[in-house]
Amino acid sequence: xxxxxxxxxxxxxxxxxxxxxxxxxxxxxxxxxxxxxxxxxxxxxxxxxxxxxxxxxxxxxxxxxxxxxxxxxxxxxxxxxxxxxxxxxxxxxxxxxxxxxxxxxxxxxxxxxxxxxxxxxxxxxxxxxxxxxxxxxxxxxxxxxxxxxxxxxxxxxxxxxxxxxxxxxxxxxxxxxxxxxxxxxxxxxxxxxxxxxxxxxxxxxxxxxxxxxxxxxxxxxxxxxxxxxxxxxxxxxxxxxxxxxx
Amino acid sequence: xxxxxxxxxxxxxxxxxxxxxxxxxxxxxxxxxxxxxxxxxxxxxxxxxxxxxxxxxxxxxxxxxxxxxxxxxxxxxxxxxxxxxxxxxxxxxxxxxxxxxxxxxxxxxxxxxxxxxxxxxxxxxxxxxxxxxxxxxxxxxxxxxxxxxxxxxxxxxxxxxxxxxxxxxxxxxxxxxxxxxxxxxxxxxxxxxxxxxxxxxxxxxxxxxxxxxxxxxxxxxxxxxxxxxxxxxxxxxxxxxxxxxxxxxxxxxxxxxxxxxxxxxxxxxxxxxxx
Ligand SMILES: Nc1ncnc2c1ncn2[C@@H]1O[C@H](COP(=O)(O)OP(=O)(O)OP(=O)(O)O)[C@@H](O)[C@H]1O
Ligand SMILES: [Mg+2]
Numbered sequence: 378x379x380x381x382x383x384x385x386x387x388x389x390x391x392x393x394x395x396x397x398x399x400x401x402x403x404x405x406x407x408x409x410x411x412x413x414x415x416x417x418x419x420x421x422x423x424x425x426x427x428x429x430x431x432x433x434x435x436x437x438x439x440x441x442x443x444x445x446x447x448x449x450x451x452x453x454x455x456x457x458x459x460x461x462x463x464x465x466x467x468x469x470x471x472x473x474x475x476x477x478x479x480x481x482x483x484x485x486x487x488x489x490x491x492x493x494x495x496x497x498x499x500x501x502x503x504x505x506x507x508x509x510x511x512x513x514x515x516x517x518x519x520x521x522x523x524x525x526x527x528x529x530x531x532x533x534x535x536x537x538x539x540x541x542x543x544x545x546x547x548x549x550x551x552x553x554x555x556x557x558x559x560x561x562x563x564x565x566x567x568x569x570x571x572x573x574x575x576x577x578x579x580x581x582x583x584x585x586x587x588x589x590x591x592x593x594x595x596x597x598x599x600x601x602x603x604x605x606x607x608x609x610x611x612x613x614x615x616x617x618x619x620x621x622x623x
Numbered sequence: 624x625x626x627x628x629x630x631x632x633x634x635x636x637x638x639x640x641x642x643x644x645x646x647x648x649x650x651x652x653x654x655x656x657x658x659x660x661x662x663x664x665x666x667x668x669x670x671x672x673x674x675x676x677x678x679x680x681x682x683x684x685x686x687x688x689x690x691x692x693x694x695x696x697x698x699x700x701x702x703x704x705x706x707x708x709x710x711x712x713x714x715x716x717x718x719x720x721x722x723x724x725x726x727x728x729x730x731x732x733x734x735x736x737x738x739x740x741x742x743x744x745x746x747x748x749x750x751x752x753x754x755x756x757x758x759x760x761x762x763x764x765x766x767x768x769x770x771x772x773x774x775x776x777x778x779x780x781x782x783x784x785x786x787x788x789x790x791x792x793x794x795x796x797x798x799x800x801x802x803x804x805x806x807x808x809x810x811x812x813x814x815x816x817x818x819x820x821x822x823x824x825x826x827x828x829x830x831x832x833x834x835x836x837x838x839x840x841x842x843x844x845x846x847x848x849x850x851x852x853x854x855x856x857x858x859x860x861x862x863x864x865x866x867x868x869x870x871x872x873x874x875x876x877x878x879x880x881x882x883x884x885x886x887x888x889x890x891x892x893x894x895x896x897x898x
Contacts (some may be wrong), residue, residue, distance in 0.1 A: 431788055447788060454782050458656060459835040468778050472790040477771060504836060520789075 380407040381442060382528055382559045383428065388437035390423060397423050399583045401437070405528075405561065410554045412574030412590065413563045415601050419581040421563045422450050425532050428561075443527030443559070448517045450532035450563075456506035462516055463488050463501050469520035484523075491519045495549060511542035518546065528559045535566055547573055567598070627861060635755050636747040636814065640857040640867060641850050642758035643811035646765045647820070648827035648849025650804055652842050655828030656780040662699070662801070663824035665714035666808040667817045669695040672721030674742055674812075675728035685757070688812065691721070692805035700798050745816035745868035747860065754813060761810050765803060769842065772796060777838050814857075816868035823849060826875045833886045848878050 381404055388401040398420045405411055415421050426432045427439065429447045446469070466488045467480050474480055492498040495515045500508060508516060514534055521529060531550070535543045543566070551573060554560050564570050570577060571590045577597075579586040585600040586593075627633050647663075654660060673691025677684040695717060703710035729739065741749050769776065778786035779796045787793045804824070811820050831845030856871030863870075 429788060431784070449785065449788075452782060452785060455656065455658070457832065458781055459832065459837050459841050460777065460781055461837060464777070464837075465781070467774075468781075468786065468789050468791075471774070471778070471786075474774075475790075476775065476792070480774070 412570030446521030446526030644853025651828030
């Protein structure tokens with residue numbers, strides 16, 4: 378049996394008296410490529426913030442087995458902040474260095490090689506405020522990857538990115554997955570999720586489905602997107618014939 | 624000009640002004656980047672309550688105002704940790720509350736007015752060797768803080784939530800930072816005054832940000848501007864016989880205006896050259 382990376386048991390999360398997440402249970406195994414889909418406000422980002430430890434006042438049991446790399450949905454910052462791309466990526470290795478110590482040559486090299494792998498090494502010295510949305514998104518990915526995580530969690534990495542850059546990101550994810558990384562991808566791009574991921578979770582407060590991507594049906598989508606069904610059925614048609622390997 | 628340096632009080636005033644400006648300038652970088660401009664004002668006005676309390680009961684003004692400022696820093700830290708209350712709202716409330724208490728205390732002290740304007744706008748004659756010693760110590764502490772926590776402060780200012788996710792001890796940094804700002808404010812009050820100290824906690828950072836490519840460059844530019852304004856401000860104050868606070872602030876603002884213009888012209892030239 379494969380190694381269990383994440384185990385979530387009876388997870389509930391409320392803000393004031395509103396249920397944000399209800400009775401969530403799932404396991405994620407090594408080398409899974411999990412896509413999480415669901416409408417706006419479904420609790421996808423919240424679930425992820427719980428997994429990475431940003432939100433702590435939930436109830437239930439969560440076990441994480443390994444190092445997490447995280448690409449946030451949006452990273453708000455002042456565009457005129459004097460900080461260069463490599464400095465932002467170095468932040469991803471903060472835990473390896475810690476207080477009162479400086480980043481060493483090996484850290485800088487790691488930043489360089491990671492940025493190169495993502496095709497953004499030319500941005501190394503650029504001020505972060507000058508990057509385009511797609512460039513920043515890849516920088517964010519570089520920051521998540523420099524610490525050599527076992528689990529990579531991405532919250533809508535395609536948001537605000539043109540389709541060329543999107544495809545680039547998805548191809549990189551596929552590569553990483555092939556190398557054995559466990560990937561959790563939140564996305565509104567349902568057809569892409571079903572194509573690239575091997576398991577899909579449909580979330581809307583609670584998990585409405587959790588199954589192999591190839592087994593996804595219009596019915597599954599109907600459960601979480603009742604109103605937009607028309608559109609989704611249309612999208613869903615070709616999905617059933619798409620297999621993971623093409 | 625030379626005779627200026629033959630008075631002890633003037634040497635103390637110049638040193639105090641340079642040191643206070645230096646400390647405040649260092650902090651101004653983070654205040655500007657983290658957009659917490661209101662905090663210096665809060666600490667200063669809160670200190671006013673402490674100062675008035677000390678005057679009312681004939682206590683040691685320095686000691687009491689430092690205590691008030693530290694209490695202010697701690698309150699902001701704890702109250703703003705609860706997400707429901709915005710940090711600026713808290714500061715706004717504490718600021719006016721403490722200012723109000725201060726006015727009440729001074730009203731209760733019969734026949735009191737003399738030193739008040741000194742505290743509001745600074746006073747060259749109020750500074751003594753003790754103040755210079757305290758300000759040196761404060762400057763040293765802040766400089767060490769910025770060197771020791773350089774990367775943490777950078778990430779904290781850049782995006783503290785994200786920094787926290789990546790393991791940066793942002794709560795610790797935030798706590799130390801709030802206390803340090805409060806201490807700088809109260810120790811600078813004699814030379815710059817309660818009303819104007821905010822300027823030193825903002826303007827140098829704004830100037831630095833105009834030109835800097837990195838945070839360390841920004842720190843360098845801002846502290847040079849601050850120290851420059853501290854030095855010339857006090858000399859001008861002496862010669863035209865005005866309180867030092869306004870003079871330092873006007874000097875600093877002039878540096879900002881010139882920098883802004885230079886930056887504007889540079890940007891224009893760049894556009895011309897590169898289309
Ligand atoms: N700090 C908060 N306080 C109160 N409610 C919150 C808070 N954060 C999120 N919520 C609520 O929780 C629900 C889930 O939000 P979340 O951001 O997890 O949705 P999402 O699935 O990521 O949506 P999107 O697709 O728009 O990114 C929403 O109804 C949101 O309003
Ligand atoms: Mg979200």
